[in-house]
Amino acid sequence: MLAASLPPEDRPTGSATEQLATVVTHVAVNAEYRHLVLHAIPPAIDAAPGQFFQLLCPALPGAAPFLRRPMSIYGVDPAAREVAFLYKVTGAGTSGLATLTPGDTLNIVGPLGRGFVLDPAWRSIIAVGRGAGLATLAPLAQLAHKHGVAITAILSARRPDLVVSDPVFRRCGADVTIVTDAEGTSGPIHIERLLRRLIADERCDAFFTCGSARLLAVQQRLAREFDLAGQVALEQQMACGLGMCFCCVRDFNVGGTVVRKRVCWDGPVFDLMGATP
Amino acid sequence: MLAASLPPEDRPTGSATEQLATVVTHVAVNAEYRHLVLHAIPPAIDAAPGQFFQLLCPALPGAAPFLRRPMSIYGVDPAAREVAFLYKVTGAGTSGLATLTPGDTLNIVGPLGRGFVLDPAWRSIIAVGRGAGLATLAPLAQLAHKHGVAITAILSARRPDLVVSDPVFRRCGADVTIVTDAEGTSGPIHIERLLRRLIADERCDAFFTCGSARLLAVQQRLAREFDLAGQVALEQQMACGLGMCFCCVRDFNVGGTVVRKRVCWDGPVFDLMGATP
Amino acid sequence: MTDLSVRIGALTLANPVMPASGTFAEGLAQVVDLNRLGALVTKTITRELREGNPLPRVAETHDGMLNSIGIPSKGVPYFLEHTLPTLARWTPPLVVSVSAPTVEGFAELAAMMSVPGVDAIEANISCPNIEEDGRAFAMRATSTASVMRALRGATRLPLWAKLTPNTGDIAEVAAAAEAEGADALVVANTILGMSIDLATFRPRLGNVMGGLSGPAIKPIVMRLVYQCARRVRVPVIGCGGIATANDAAEYMLAGATAVQVGTATFLHPGAMIEIIDGLAAFCTGRNIRHVAGLTGAMQREEADEAEVEWVGA
Amino acid sequence: MTDLSVRIGALTLANPVMPASGTFAEGLAQVVDLNRLGALVTKTITRELREGNPLPRVAETHDGMLNSIGIPSKGVPYFLEHTLPTLARWTPPLVVSVSAPTVEGFAELAAMMSVPGVDAIEANISCPNIEEDGRAFAMRATSTASVMRALRGATRLPLWAKLTPNTGDIAEVAAAAEAEGADALVVANTILGMSIDLATFRPRLGNVMGGLSGPAIKPIVMRLVYQCARRVRVPVIGCGGIATANDAAEYMLAGATAVQVGTATFLHPGAMIEIIDGLAAFCTGRNIRHVAGLTGAMQREEADEAEVEWVGA
Numbered sequence A, B: 001m002l003a004a005s006l007p008p009e010d011r012p013t014g015s016a017t018e019q020l021a022t023v024v025t026h027v028a029v030n031a032e033y034r035h036l037v038l039h040a041i042p043p044a045i046d047a048a049p050g051q052f053f054q055l056l057c058p059a060l061p062g063a064a065p066f067l068r069r070p071m072s073i074y075g076v077d078p079a080a081r082e083v084a085f086l087y088k089v090t091g092a093g094t095s096g097l098a099t100l101t102p103g104d105t106l107n108i109v110g111p112l113g114r115g116f117v118l119d120p121a122w123r124s125i126i127a128v129g130r131g132a133g134l135a136t137l138a139p140l141a142q143l144a145h146k147h148g149v150a151i152t153a154i155l156s157a158r159r160p161d162l163v164v165s166d167p168v169f170r171r172c173g174a175d176v177t178i179v180t181d182a183e184g185t186s187g188p189i190h191i192e193r194l195l196r197r198l199i200a201d202e203r204c205d206a207f208f209t210c211g212s213a214r215l216l217a218v219q220q221r222l223a224r225e226f227d228l229a230g231q232v233a234l235e236q237q238m239a240c241g242l243g244m245c246f247c248c249v250r251d252f253n254v255g256g257t258v259v260r261k262r263v264c265w266d267g268p269v270f271d272l273m274g275a276t277p
Numbered sequence C, D: 001m002t003d004l005s006v007r008i009g010a011l012t013l014a015n016p017v018m019p020a021s022g023t024f025a026e027g028l029a030q031v032v033d034l035n036r037l038g039a040l041v042t043k044t045i046t047r048e049l050r051e052g053n054p055l056p057r058v059a060e061t062h063d064g065m066l067n068s069i070g071i072p073s074k075g076v077p078y079f080l081e082h083t084l085p086t087l088a089r090w091t092p093p094l095v096v097s098v099s100a101p102t103v104e105g106f107a108e109l110a111a112m113m114s115v116p117g118v119d120a121i122e123a124n125i126s127c128p129n130i131e132e133d134g135r136a137f138a139m140r141a142t143s144t145a146s147v148m149r150a151l152r153g154a155t156r157l158p159l160w161a162k163l164t165p166n167t168g169d170i171a172e173v174a175a176a177a178e179a180e181g182a183d184a185l186v187v188a189n190t191i192l193g194m195s196i197d198l199a200t201f202r203p204r205l206g207n208v209m210g211g212l213s214g215p216a217i218k219p220i221v222m223r224l225v226y227q228c229a230r231r232v233r234v235p236v237i238g239c240g241g242i243a244t245a246n247d248a249a250e251y252m253l254a255g256a257t258a259v260q261v262g263t264a265t266f267l268h269p270g271a272m273i274e275i276i277d278g279l280a281a282f283c284t285g286r287n288i289r290h291v292a293g294l295t296g297a298m299q300r301e302e303a304d305e306a307e308v309e310w311v312g313a
């Protein structure tokens, strides 16, 4: 297996650090999302697809985000010493984040957690994402591309203008299908139809998904039916990001029994079948 | 009597307000003091000599001043709608204040407290100040000048380069004597000698002082000996600045008995003889 | 238009916002129109003349302040001759905060204060009881009961009990106060704290320990209000770190019928006025006709609370 | 070079800085060298398997956070087989935090934990005692005494008692713990609080109430440490809102022999290391040879404290 990130127990001291990164560029990609590129040093720039950072977001007057904010990497460029994030402005933390301008510094902790795992034996995989989940899946496309694994992407959003990271997928040679609520193409039935066709065409050795519980359910059903592998990147509120506080737990189905796992530590990427709604 | 500010009980609603003033200029006048000029609206610009404002100082990263900071006016210009402060950078609050640049806004509450009272019958008065006290006394020179009262100023500081507001006194036609620790001219014995000469020359109908307990004591002694009037501007830590919290009390000698008064409310300017060390 | 009026026992307030004792005096009238407030509350007065505590009396903390003002008091005659007439210039109901070191002293003072112009008595029982070597009356249900019983016998005026957050038995204390005739509970006074100056190694307060107030204590006092409101039927007046209309609304959802604002007024003299206007806007925005509708309106399933709570781990 | 070592009863720590229970796990080793810490302290474990509380489990407040994690526990066998060997990879003394709903349960668990590799037991008696319908053991001196007596009888290991700040009798509780054989007191656990989401009118914590931690509580817990240190002879370990070396020094001046750091590590994983280095610098800058010299070194005249205090008015 090709695991770009280490399992929790094997992560040595220094595999994650707290550092002050410098803003290189920071632009709005649409009405809701912003693309933040930071200049950083290792190990940050060695982050693997699916891993995340804990960001110490600047405070807006009045609303100071006390805790760090988890954000998965949108991409890294070790040569340029850059790590990128693509985020949606939601509340206090991300609104503060949105105030950063080039030259400002941002305190980041990472890379953290367990990322996507790619099996070189796979010939083609499918990435199904929605909303911010598209940001999390983008670096997976690059990893697949690097290892010659073909990738088909189904990118879901409320409106066409809110779709993000499709350029990244295309650059990686992905076959991209965009579905939106506005066009009535994002419903689970339609998605299932698309997926069944791809499976029939033998273009699905594994599912990779993030950002939608409904789409997760569809893929779990199909994975069971066709005995396919898969991985899902999950989100949960986090305080420490290092497996210490147990505020980010979720229930997982492990061989029939429900087990509580820490998203920040055992994940955020988990086996597709274990995830529960 | 010429009281430019009202006694506590007669201050009507609106005699003080909370407002966002805009920084016009803000320059360092020497190694320790900064001169801050704000553009404001009434009643701020009608502040009387000896009155003060409560400033909501900006926070430096790490050290946020929770309470407001009291600062007496250095001068007002109703025509230009300006109010000025001259302050020494001391700790969290004034350090935050020092970060303000022209165009920034500062939340100020005032004018507050009871200022200097001038008796037109006086022909000449003496102002004895030290350190930040020189800032507090400066507007008195303007008041005296306006009412044709001659003023002699003895300005004390650690070093000649730390003397402030002497230009203001000179502009008001004051006879200015500068005494400093560096030159060994600021000791109480020397000051007393200067004052006795001025009294002999009939240039002292009243003492006005601020910033030194030792010099206060000298003037109290002389005022008693020669039966002279006098006023002192006092400082004390303040939370509310409006006579509500009783954290700014000091002991005063009122006809032989010790009475506790609120510096923010009954002062900051008090009768010279009542003040206790 | 939202109806902002609230009822505190027999007393109806035009709105639920009033100053906290010891953080208000006529000086505020310089900056705001006091007639807009729901009520006026005096600094606690005592029968004996008091100097108050040594200086320094205040210190800054993270999002809060410590104070050890104490209760400087000019005594009863001065209060009746000067303070009362001064505050009588404004229309809101006048609440007089009283305190004494003994049960009997409390009762006597309450009786002396039951004069025309005084609309309610707030008993600051968060103060030391010399009959229990300095432990505050409100630390225990028993001492709370005895002092409230005496107070109830001493005055016909609406009687509020101001509780201390420093007890581990807030619900029992609240129940005791209600049982002995309190018409309302003010929750709460300051939380005992301290701070040391690292430059001098000396305490930042002349009194070493002092009361913490301001935003820092809001989650703690909100919990106390919630615990009291669940236990008693009389109105609870929330007091602790309220600086905005949102803070006030949050307290009301937790069970408060009205709120008192203290430290916030030091930072923004107009804070109470902004809170009153903000509460009206808060209700309008949610089609809530009567601000009283917020009281105890927090939504929760019983499941929210475990039988035996392991709170905060 | 400052000597940073401190003695906690029989145990000598290389420095006075250690993690607070429930805010530390091996994951921190990714970011910092755990061998630099004065000690390691585990999340509280219980004998029975526990799920912990409903989500959400944390909420942000002014300069602090609320948590209602509860005590998720995989039980004793898992701890002995997995957690213990994992933490054994590092050199600092290992302190195991235990809790139980009954006196007997506490004693049994302490006995089971008294195995090689464990250097001290921290009894988290800030937890609900089902024999006193959910009131935490450390709320009362009596229940504290009975649980500590049982614990003392059950283990030979150094025994620390972790107290709750929610009691009104901290000094009595501290004295009771010392009298029954506690080798040190950890002061304190989180302060009970709550918060409500104004968008949903629902509590911000699945458990409604939770524990407040972080800088906001520092002045309060510092006062508790001061009150305990004045009352007992055993070392007091300060814990509450410590984020910097200055905070740690302030706690030591108030009477703490060592400190625990919790929430600060969430915001800055390297916080404890910075505090250790900062304490050394703090002492060097003041020609203090031994950091232990800071303990209780606050300067004060007796006059500072009034006979009967009117703290916080």
Ligand SMILES: Cc1cc2nc3c(=O)[nH]c(=O)nc-3n(C[C@H](O)[C@H](O)[C@H](O)COP(=O)(O)OP(=O)(O)OC[C@H]3O[C@@H](n4cnc5c(N)ncnc54)[C@H](O)[C@@H]3O)c2cc1C
Binding pocket: A052, A065, A067, A068, A069, A070, A071, A072, A073, A086, A087, A088, A089, A090, A091, A092, A093, A094, A095, A132, A135, A136, A234, A235, A236, A237, A238, A268
């Ligand atoms: C592993 C991981 C990776 C993520 N990657 C991305 C990404 O690449 N792009 C992106 O736009 N968003 C991402 N998110 C979601 C992002 O963390 C939240 O949008 C952000 O925390 C919101 O903070 P706020 O203060 O702006 O919002 P608020 O609603 O004010 O936050 C309040 C609290 O809730 C938490 N919270 C709110 N929404 C979420 C959420 N969806 N997930 C976890 N915690 C939340 C916040 O962290 C904070 O503690 C990721 C989350 C996780 C757990």
Ligand SMILES: Cc1cc2nc3c(=O)[nH]c(=O)nc-3n(C[C@H](O)[C@H](O)[C@H](O)COP(=O)(O)OP(=O)(O)OC[C@H]3O[C@@H](n4cnc5c(N)ncnc54)[C@H](O)[C@@H]3O)c2cc1C
Binding pocket: B052, B065, B067, B068, B069, B070, B071, B072, B073, B086, B087, B088, B089, B090, B091, B092, B093, B094, B095, B132, B135, B136, B234, B235, B236, B237, B238, B268
């Ligand atoms: C009525 C009045 C008028 C004043 N006018 C001037 C002036 O014109 N120019 C000037 O430079 N200074 C003046 N001061 C002093 C000024 O208020 C303090 O220098 C300032 O508050 C220091 O705050 P800081 O946070 O920088 O210092 P810190 O030492 O960090 O302040 C800590 C606390 O102590 C208080 N404090 C510290 N020093 C003083 C002091 N000397 N007086 C009162 N409170 C203090 C602060 O307000 C704050 O609450 C005046 C004070 C008063 C009471």
Ligand SMILES: Cc1cc2nc3c(=O)[nH]c(=O)nc-3n(C[C@H](O)[C@H](O)[C@H](O)COP(=O)(O)O)c2cc1C
Binding pocket: B245, C020, C021, C022, C023, C043, C044, C067, C069, C070, C071, C097, C124, C162, C188, C189, C190, C212, C213, C214, C215, C217, C239, C240, C241, C242, C260, C261, C262, C263, C264, D312, D313
């Ligand atoms: C400077 C100061 C003085 C106070 N004096 C009194 C008092 O005399 N009587 C009283 O019952 N409470 C007194 N308090 C407590 C307040 O009434 C209030 O309970 C507490 O400050 C919490 O509210 P806040 O966070 O809004 O300030 C005082 C508080 C402060 C800050």
Ligand SMILES: Cc1cc2nc3c(=O)[nH]c(=O)nc-3n(C[C@H](O)[C@H](O)[C@H](O)COP(=O)(O)O)c2cc1C
Binding pocket: A245, C312, C313, D020, D021, D022, D023, D043, D044, D067, D069, D070, D071, D097, D124, D162, D188, D189, D190, D212, D213, D214, D215, D217, D239, D240, D241, D242, D260, D261, D262, D263, D264
């Ligand atoms: C997320 C979280 C979990 C905690 N879990 C425990 C616990 O299991 N046992 C315990 O005794 N204290 C627990 N605590 C309390 C801390 O050990 C500490 O007493 C408290 O947080 C105050 O310190 P701080 O302000 O430095 O965080 C927990 C605190 C937090 C924030």
Ligand code: FES
Binding pocket: A237, A238, A239, A240, A241, A242, A243, A244, A245, A246, A247, A248, A249, A262, A263, A264, A265
């Ligand atoms: S965020 Fe703390 S354990 Fe996951």
Ligand code: FES
Binding pocket: B237, B238, B239, B240, B241, B242, B243, B244, B245, B246, B247, B248, B249, B262, B263, B264, B265
């Ligand atoms: S500062 Fe509050 S009374 Fe003077």
